[in-house]
Every structure is written in C-alpha cells, then in structure tokens.
Amino acid sequence: MRSFTRPLGRILAAAGLFLALTGAPAAAQDEESYSGTLAPMNDSGASGDISISLNGTTADITINVSGVSDFVHAQHLHGEFGVTGSCPSGTDLDADGDGIVNTVEGVPNYGTVKVSLTTDGDTSEAYALQIDSFPVGSGGSYTYTRSFELTEETAAGLGDLFFVVHGFDADGSGEYDGDARSPLSDDLPLEATMPIGCATLVQAASTPAGGVAAGGGGTSTSSTSSTVPFALGAAVILGGTVLVVNRQRSLR
C-alpha cells in the first residue's frame, strides 16, 4: 500500500511545481497593454490607432495615423481620472455654432490634457502646445514611437484616457491659417489645434501565461478569467500523467 501514497506525493509535488512555474512569469512581468482606434472628428478623414505597453510606469507607445495633412500634429492623452468620458461624435458639442468642435468644446467629453505625446523632451500637460515637438505628416500619414515614464496617477488611470490628434488644414490652403484663432492661444490659427480624431483607450487582455496575477486590472475581457481554469486543468492533467507513470512502475 506504500506504492499508493508515494505517487500521490509526487502528483502534488508536480502540480505545485507546475503552478509555481506558470505563476512566476506573470507575477514578474506585470505588463499591461492598452489600445485605441481613431475615430475622425470634424469630418477630417483621419484614421489610425495607438497601442501602449505599460510596464510599471514605463510606457512604450506606438501610433499610426493616416489621412492627415503634411504639417505638425499636436497629440495628447486627454481625460479625467476616475471619470468615464467619451470621444465626441458629430457636432453636438459645437457650442459656438461655427460648425467645428474645437479643442475646448470637446473637453466635456474627452477631458483635459494629461500627457503630451511629444517626439522628444517633456511629456507633461505643460507642453500641450509645444508645436515644434510633435510629429509631422508625410505623404498624408505619420508614425510615432516613443518610450517614456508616466506619472503613477497616469499609469494607474490609463483606462480613463483618450488619444486625441489635432491639426487640420480645413480649407486646403496648404498651411494652418485663417482668421479664426485657436481657443487655446491667439498665436495659433484654429486649424492648428482643431481636433481631427479621438480614440478611447481600452485595456487588452494581459499576458496569457499564468493569468492568476493578471486579475488585478482586467475588467473588460473574458480571457483573463478563462486562463485560470485552464492552468488548474493543465495541472490536473499533468498530475494524471504522473499517476499513470507511477502506477506502471509500481506494477513492475
């Protein structure tokens, strides 16, 4: 009867080892990812997407935007922490009736600037209008990649934020011009800061391996919860394999 208890101990040891092995990487990585698809604003024709890999407070950001002018495009993460906003659609927010939802008119939906997605230097809201530090379109599109540190508050609240792109040569004159001034600065034409697209940041499923440690932040996807039974099931299967092997050995 000893031959029964010894394999049982091995089964438990094997299952424990399995869980330890699969649990460890998820706990060590703790990486989250967010993405968003740009919806055009002000009939700009802009499209694109953003993806953010977040490791602690380090954000690796990739942006692809097309259907835009070959001029500078201010781009930010807007939002209010703890508040569920939305991307504006149509001209519902056009308070002054000029047919355009300008940057300020969109704030009730997408909030104020929290991160300036500059190409170099400062990324705080203080650099929201640092117009020489934003990407410039080429052939109607641009790509942006940058890795930088977010504040603790921003890293924890990314799911409340929106990616907003600005800059629209609305009259097709070949530059940002016109008599209308930006509501943000008299030094800039309205066209230079006009929002042309907005994307809601959505948290993607966490790293598939493990799954137990991923439960902390995930709310919207089903894959987080489904990986837990998978891991447990795999441990049982592994235990069963060990059981068969040990029984065969004990029969010899």
Ligand SMILES: [Cu+2]
């Ligand atoms: Cu903005």
